[in-house]
Amino acid sequence: MPEVKKAQVIYALSKVQDPELHKDLVSLNMIKDVEIEDSTVSLTVELTTPACPLRDRIKHDVEQALLSINGVDRVEVVIGARVLEDKKIKDLSIKNIIAVGSGKGGVGKSTVAVNLAVSLAKCGANVGLLDADIYGPNIPLMMGVESLAPSVNQKKIQPALAHDVKIMSIGFMVSPGQPLIWRGPMLHSVIKQFLMDVDWGELDYLIVDLPPGTGDVQLSLVQTVPLSGGVIVTTPQQISFDDAARSVAMFKKMSVPILGVVENMSFLRMEDGTLRRIFGEGGGEQLSGVAEAPLLGNIPIDEKIRVGGDQGIPVVLADPDSSSAQALEALAQSVAARMSMIVRG
Ligand SMILES: Nc1ncnc2c1ncn2[C@@H]1O[C@H](COP(=O)(O)OP(=O)(O)O)[C@@H](O)[C@H]1O
Numbered sequence: 056m057p058e059v060k061k062a063q064v065i066y067a068l069s070k071v072q073d074p075e076l077h078k079d080l081v082s083l084n085m086i087k088d089v090e091i092e093d094s095t096v097s098l099t100v101e102l103t104t105p106a107c108p109l110r111d112r113i114k115h116d117v118e119q120a121l122l123s124i125n126g127v128d129r130v131e132v133v134i135g136a137r138v139l140e141d142k143k144i145k146d147l148s149i150k151n152i153i154a155v156g157s158g159k160g161g162v163g164k165s166t167v168a169v170n171l172a173v174s175l176a177k178c179g180a181n182v183g184l185l186d187a188d189i190y191g192p193n194i195p196l197m198m199g200v201e202s203l204a205p206s207v208n209q210k211k212i213q214p215a216l217a218h219d220v221k222i223m224s225i226g227f228m229v230s231p232g233q234p235l236i237w238r239g240p241m242l243h244s245v246i247k248q249f250l251m252d253v254d255w256g257e258l259d260y261l262i263v264d265l266p267p268g269t270g271d272v273q274l275s276l277v278q279t280v281p282l283s284g285g286v287i288v289t290t291p292q293q294i295s296f297d298d299a300a301r302s303v304a305m306f307k308k309m310s311v312p313i314l315g316v317v318e319n320m321s322f323l324r325m326e327d328g329t330l331r332r333i334f335g336e337g338g339g340e341q342l343s344g345v346a347e348a349p350l351l352g353n354i355p356i357d358e359k360i361r362v363g364g365d366q367g368i369p370v371v372l373a374d375p376d377s378s379s380a381q382a383l384e385a386l387a388q389s390v391a392a393r394m395s396m397i398v399r400g
């Protein structure tokens with residue numbers, strides 16, 4: 056048997072691509088702990104996203120690449136994940152803060168935020184979800200949780216926990232139906248508290264559900280913490296597009312990198328398999344052009360998505376095999392992949 060050299064192993068791995076990041080594993084600095092013992096090679100691939108659907112594929116590709124080296128007949132691959140931290144975030148142990156925004160209400164921003172958070176948590180990431188829509192807080196309803204956990208320590212507010220996601224919302228503090236009127240300084244202080252005085256612990260991702268539009272909450276947020284990335288939700292039609300274009304301008308003005316655009320309610324799948332484009336088409340693509348950022352997903356109109364929201368069990372948990380859940384999970388993976396590329400710089 057010829058002796059296997061580390062250089063050969065590295066060379067072989069430099070031909071294996073991360074299917075989401077479209078770069079090879081060596082340039083991505085993902086290969087750790089290479090050991091060669093006779094004809095056995097062992098190593099760890101450290102992914103930078105909680106890319107659960109891709110793990111098996113990457114493992115398989117690595118095994119194939121290494122087994123093709125003359126002299127290797129056994130490969131032991133461990134797949135690990137370490138989400139990269141946005142170094143701009145200083146005062147919190149949160150690696151990435153991702154804001155979900157839209158130009159107007161009712162486009163499915165909270166739905167996207169909730170399913171994004173739950174999908175990432177399902178893959179093993181530590182995730183928090185901050186309901187910054189202080190005018191219409193509906194994250195508690197959509198996550199099926201009514202109250203905060205009792206506080207164990209006096210200094211920090213314990214977030215609620217549902218579906219493995221830590222949650223904070225003004226909805227926990229006011230009675231339902233009570234109108235929320237905010238004055239500027241109050242609003243600023245509540246946003247600041249939500250970030251700094253909540254016991255978030257160590258998070259890979261904090262997903263922030265912004266209020267619609269481009270107002271004071273967005274400003275208060277960026278004055279308190281740097282946002283690592285923004286996701287903009289729109290529907291396919293032109294009217295919603297104009298509003299969403301203002302969100303693009305807002306993220307740009309606040310120097311928040313735009314991860315991409317989500318087109319929600321893109322189509323309705325009919326019984327015979329055809330797609331009906333009830334809300335028109337093209338909004339997402341157009342907006343992605345304006346944002347100079349990718350269209351990260353097209354989410355169908357589906358009663359299951361609405362029911363998931365109303366019942367507090369997001370569709371990615373309630374019916375993970377449905378095509379809607381899969382579209383939302385794929386979206387979460389794309390968001391995480393984009394985030395890791397931006398943090399990497
Ligand atoms: N793709 C979808 N298919 C079916 N219903 C949806 C979809 N996206 C959102 N909804 C429903 O539309 C309503 C508004 O969505 P929501 O996420 O609350 O919007 P926003 O946060 O932008 O105001 C909710 O009842 C939600 O369940």
Ligand SMILES: [Mg+2]
Binds near residue numbers: 164165166188191193
């Ligand atoms: Mg909402």
